[in-house]
Amino acid sequence: MKVALFATCLVDTMVPQVARATAVLLERLGHEVVVPPGQACCGQMHVNTGYRREAAPIVANHVRAFRGAEAIVAPSGSCVASIHHQQADVLRRAGEHALADEAASLAERTYELSQFLVDVLGVTDVGAYYPHRVTYHPTCHSLRLLRVGDRPLRLLRAVRGLELAELPGADQCCGFGGTFAVKNADTSTAMLTDKMANVLSTHAEVCTAGDASCLLHIGGGLSRMRSGTRTVHLAEILASTEEAVQPDQSTRPAISAVNAEGTTS
Amino acid sequence: MTVVDLGMPTLPHAPRGVGHLRGNRPFPDAARDALRDGQLRANLGHATSTIRAKRAAVVAEVPDWEQLRAAGKAIKAATMARLDAHLEELERQVTARGGTVHWARDAIEANAIVTELVRATGVHEVVKVKSMATQEIGLNEALEAAGITAHETDLAELIVQLGHDQPSHILVPAIHKNRAEIREIFLRTMPEVDPGLSDDPRELAMAARAHLRERFLRAEVAISGANFAVAETGTLAVVESEGNGRMCLTLPRTLITVMGIEKLVPSWRDLEVFLQLLPRSSTGERMNPYTSLWTGVTPGDGPQDFHLVLLDNGRTATLADEVGREALHCIRCSACLNVCPVYERTGGHAYGSVYPGPIGAVLSPQLTGVEDNASLPYASSLCGACYDVCPVAIDIPSILVHLRAEHVEAQKHATPEAVAFRVLAKVMSHPRRWRMAQKAAGLGRLLARGRPTMPAALPPPASRWTQSRDLPTPPKETFTQAWAREHGS
Numbered sequence A: 001m002k003v004a005l006f007a008t009c010l011v012d013t014m015v016p017q018v019a020r021a022t023a024v025l026l027e028r029l030g031h032e033v034v035v036p037p038g039q040a041c042c043g044q045m046h047v048n049t050g051y052r053r054e055a056a057p058i059v060a061n062h063v064r065a066f067r068g069a070e071a072i073v074a075p076s077g078s079c080v081a082s083i084h085h086q087q088a089d090v091l092r093r094a095g096e097h098a099l100a101d102e103a104a105s106l107a108e109r110t111y112e113l114s115q116f117l118v119d120v121l122g123v124t125d126v127g128a129y130y131p132h133r134v135t136y137h138p139t140c141h142s143l144r145l146l147r148v149g150d151r152p153l154r155l156l157r158a159v160r161g162l163e164l165a166e167l168p169g170a171d172q173c174c175g176f177g178g179t180f181a182v183k184n185a186d187t188s189t190a191m192l193t194d195k196m197a198n199v200l201s202t203h204a205e206v207c208t209a210g211d212a213s214c215l216l217h218i219g220g221g222l223s224r225m226r227s228g229t230r231t232v233h234l235a236e237i238l239a240s241t242e243e244a245v246q247p248d249q250s251t252r253p254a255i256s257a258v259n260a261e262g263t264t265s
Numbered sequence B: 001m002t003v004v005d006l007g008m009p010t011l012p013h014a015p016r017g018v019g020h021l022r023g024n025r026p027f028p029d030a031a032r033d034a035l036r037d038g039q040l041r042a043n044l045g046h047a048t049s050t051i052r053a054k055r056a057a058v059v060a061e062v063p064d065w066e067q068l069r070a071a072g073k074a075i076k077a078a079t080m081a082r083l084d085a086h087l088e089e090l091e092r093q094v095t096a097r098g099g100t101v102h103w104a105r106d107a108i109e110a111n112a113i114v115t116e117l118v119r120a121t122g123v124h125e126v127v128k129v130k131s132m133a134t135q136e137i138g139l140n141e142a143l144e145a146a147g148i149t150a151h152e153t154d155l156a157e158l159i160v161q162l163g164h165d166q167p168s169h170i171l172v173p174a175i176h177k178n179r180a181e182i183r184e185i186f187l188r189t190m191p192e193v194d195p196g197l198s199d200d201p202r203e204l205a206m207a208a209r210a211h212l213r214e215r216f217l218r219a220e221v222a223i224s225g226a227n228f229a230v231a232e233t234g235t236l237a238v239v240e241s242e243g244n245g246r247m248c249l250t251l252p253r254t255l256i257t258v259m260g261i262e263k264l265v266p267s268w269r270d271l272e273v274f275l276q277l278l279p280r281s282s283t284g285e286r287m288n289p290y291t292s293l294w295t296g297v298t299p300g301d302g303p304q305d306f307h308l309v310l311l312d313n314g315r316t317a318t319l320a321d322e323v324g325r326e327a328l329h330c331i332r333c334s335a336c337l338n339v340c341p342v343y344e345r346t347g348g349h350a351y352g353s354v355y356p357g358p359i360g361a362v363l364s365p366q367l368t369g370v371e372d373n374a375s376l377p378y379a380s381s382l383c384g385a386c387y388d389v390c391p392v393a394i395d396i397p398s399i400l401v402h403l404r405a406e407h408v409e410a411q412k413h414a415t416p417e418a419v420a421f422r423v424l425a426k427v428m429s430h431p432r433r434w435r436m437a438q439k440a441a442g443l444g445r446l447l448a449r450g451r452p453t454m455p456a457a458l459p460p461p462a463s464r465w466t467q468s469r470d471l472p473t474p475p476k477e478t479f480t481q482a483w484a485r486e487h488g489s
């Protein structure tokens, strides 16, 4: 299958290794990956902060960039949820009815990574190897808007070497919430503190999730506390293989922006 | 897009200076203080997690819960679509059965109507059934100004009243207080109480009962709210757990009920749905202990003088908003408060309105006009837990997002934030501009001087992130750049 990868603005700019891992994984599973060069942002941040009018051209750009794609995959539950639940409405309010219809049909072909793997490709064992103790945080939008359910956990359970630690209070929001994290920084931090306490109680080396944005928040907090637990995106774990693990590796993800070239062939 | 101005007059919102729908500070400021109140955090964390678990267990027992929710939502939507006709039917039925209906455009009118009705009876005290509508309009203060004392009879409401406090939850107004604190309030404020009172829940309840009993027996006027009104027969319904409501609704000679206009259902068949949804969602009980229903006046039995005050106070304005009107479907079960991670940490007072939590964040700004409660639609991480538990499936996150847009679009002058978002939108809608902006963002790594994270002391608004979270140093190259380089496009 030819898969168009939507990196998302945040992953592309801040944590490119997550998009790289997604591409590596899909190619390893035998699919052709294309990265439409016109892509930028899904418009979610604008919509959720109240700038839905301003979001319309951003959404229009997204629709143009992915026009004609057979299947679109993004390593982000919340961007995919926005594509499913907001994009067409934003364009319709802006009077762009033809584009809105196009957005709605693109949304039908847009998948969050774990849903694409399990539902479309029908795999749970992606052949990954990741010898670490990992806990999984189900992000709110993947849980409640996309209803990914236990798909990420099924994928993680099939990873060789991985020891899965159950996260207490898993369904509690981490407190990121987009601009909520800065507009209500204190409340956001209070929620983060409780999430981190739960993460640390698992004694996991790694906290993973399907959203790089939430991980930036949780990981930023863990890093500030100088805790030993790091955040690694689900895609990075699933992309890791025995071959890709460096001999000196202890807790680093196998795929990073730097060493990626050696592993894509 | 062309906007056609139909020349409609803007519908009135809840007036300023009366009632409890507006706080005196924006949510983030009030929340900052509340978050530091360790006792509040502990009390709320304990109370909400207990009730959450109870609700989840009893909801899971109902195999057709999702269908019930869908029915509740559909009934509410259909009722709102013809609210005017249903209200007139309700008025006809109540009047035909010996009650008197009053229409109150806002809090000021409602308070005046009730005060006048109580004055006409010649008494100087009334007993009250817990009611959100009367809290919303500040009725107790209005009565007090007229020399009339209102005694709250719901246990939690009594605790709040005795403690000169404000309610912080729509079902359990004193949820922010623990047993020890309640004991202290009782010892301080109930002259007749046994000084050896312990903080055992039963002892506390008995003390409140003794305190209230004589007030019930001498009360001549009661004031209540209503959970529902059935239009086809003019029947009012109050759903409660303690029996205080039953006393108030049956013992006094005069009964005055203040009800928001959105509370009615057309028929008894509709009521059946909500009487299943409400107790499981609110107290986590299969059935609430007391459901009181009354229709007009029954000669020789119960209150002989019944008045129904129908309150608008911004509801018609809310009804006019295609997206926001769903907030009027609320049956005040409080399930959304109990699951809300923001409410659980900040408590209800931070919202500044008698309606806190997720439903408050969408209802209060609509009743007052969004500019008078502009911080509330942002008081949510949009996690969606509220939508999941709401027994009438109100899509609260979508309404929050909608109200944020209403607020942004109401600004006459561009705020610095709006300027930034507009520039960013221009950049993000053109691939070439976006690539350049990404390169510029990548230069931020120079500030990190080779460290894996950016300095914590960044200027605002970045500081609001870095005050509690590290920000990773941006990479040299974005993914799309690297991909294009490798794949030659």
Ligand code: SF4
Residues within 6 Å of the ligand: B281, B329, B330, B331, B332, B333, B334, B335, B336, B337, B359, B386, B389, B390, B391, B392, B393, B394
């Ligand atoms: S919005 Fe829904 S969950 Fe919240 S109080 Fe109202 S009915 Fe209950």
